[in-house]
Amino acid sequence: MPSAKKTSVIKRNAADTALTGFAPMTSRSFERSLPMLLMRARDAVMQRFRPHLREHDVTEQQWRILRVLAEQHGIDMQSLAERSYIQAASLSRTIPLLEGRGLVERSPDPADQRRSRVSLSKAGRTLFDAMVQESAEIYAQLETEIGGPQLREIYRMLDGLIALDPGATAASDD
Amino acid sequence: MPSAKKTSVIKRNAADTALTGFAPMTSRSFERSLPMLLMRARDAVMQRFRPHLREHDVTEQQWRILRVLAEQHGIDMQSLAERSYIQAASLSRTIPLLEGRGLVERSPDPADQRRSRVSLSKAGRTLFDAMVQESAEIYAQLETEIGGPQLREIYRMLDGLIALDPGATAASDD
DNA sequence: TATTGTTATACTCTATAACTATA
DNA sequence: TATAGTTATAGAGTATAACAATA
Numbered sequence: 001m002p003s004a005k006k007t008s009v010i011k012r013n014a015a016d017t018a019l020t021g022f023a024p025m026t027s028r029s030f031e032r033s034l035p036m037l038l039m040r041a042r043d044a045v046m047q048r049f050r051p052h053l054r055e056h057d058v059t060e061q062q063w064r065i066l067r068v069l070a071e072q073h074g075i076d077m078q079s080l081a082e083r084s085y086i087q088a089a090s091l092s093r094t095i096p097l098l099e100g101r102g103l104v105e106r107s108p109d110p111a112d113q114r115r116s117r118v119s120l121s122k123a124g125r126t127l128f129d130a131m132v133q134e135s136a137e138i139y140a141q142l143e144t145e146i147g148g149p150q151l152r153e154i155y156r157m158l159d160g161l162i163a164l165d166p167g168a169t170a171a172s173d174d
Numbered sequence: 175m176p177s178a179k180k181t182s183v184i185k186r187n188a189a190d191t192a193l194t195g196f197a198p199m200t201s202r203s204f205e206r207s208l209p210m211l212l213m214r215a216r217d218a219v220m221q222r223f224r225p226h227l228r229e230h231d232v233t234e235q236q237w238r239i240l241r242v243l244a245e246q247h248g249i250d251m252q253s254l255a256e257r258s259y260i261q262a263a264s265l266s267r268t269i270p271l272l273e274g275r276g277l278v279e280r281s282p283d284p285a286d287q288r289r290s291r292v293s294l295s296k297a298g299r300t301l302f303d304a305m306v307q308e309s310a311e312i313y314a315q316l317e318t319e320i321g322g323p324q325l326r327e328i329y330r331m332l333d334g335l336i337a338l339d340p341g342a343t344a345a346s347d348d
Numbered sequence: 349t350a351t352t353g354t355t356a357t358a359c360t361c362t363a364t365a366a367c368t369a370t371a
Numbered sequence: 372t373a374t375a376g377t378t379a380t381a382g383a384g385t386a387t388a389a390c391a392a393t394a
Contacts, residue, residue: 078352164221286375
């Protein structure tokens, strides 16, 4: 039941009381573990998108890659890794899969033979266009349910949390 | 730089404009993908906790298990899986590891031989008490940086997102 | 020597199904 | 027949380090 009050996710007991004597009045909210709630919130949102991703046989990670490629043609592997928040080693295994499906193309950078220039193929662009359209519709539905101002507030607060980690913030400052 | 404005995480270009024609005025925030921001926010928060977890040689998943066991003695595997948001199959592999370290004990449920009753051992309780104390301190530091009211607002909004997924909400209603 | 990208290794976690032993 | 838990399998992802080619 979506509307049920989740008051007892974590139950009070002796041990609990002992450990939260540290911050007695607000212990309840902290016991509900911020990372856990973030994980569950992400999962709840992804529920909306998973059927859509599966339908196109694209993993979450691959979708992140396609999105970066859609906005930056001929990006090198390292930059792609940073912008899609995927480890370079992981990317090296994933890109050939997308190449194999004809969604992605690579060519050596003429200015530096070490570098690859990764791009969306025509088929990749077509897939992306179709997917991003559906994705926008799911987002629009989300916004309807949550409310625009509320959703913008969520973005603002998530930015605040992300800014807690200087490393992560730096990665997004491009 | 934590204070830097992240205005250019996703760059505008022709392709971008094309795909976001769908919702022109608010496209920027939606392009910044809610699941992605939730993932990064969780990662940023976890950064604070990872050294603490590693120090005690406990994975994030194992920490979730310990927390559930700390508040519910003699829980069966299925309930433990639900409450810790871990797949039952994954739990079946993880619990023996914790047993091996002497942190967790299991005994068959006398009323139903199929069921296990999983509990924290004395050593497990000692570890939990030490870790939860440190964890509370990290949270307190987070609260100082973010601000109590702001943090409570974050919790409220995450609850809202989680409520979007009836399945996930049901799991937390215990 | 340093950098780009790939490969290797080991580990974590997920998802699904098959299996066992009880009920 | 149904349920609790385990095991098997495959896939997806992380994290590190070693490595080859190029700069």
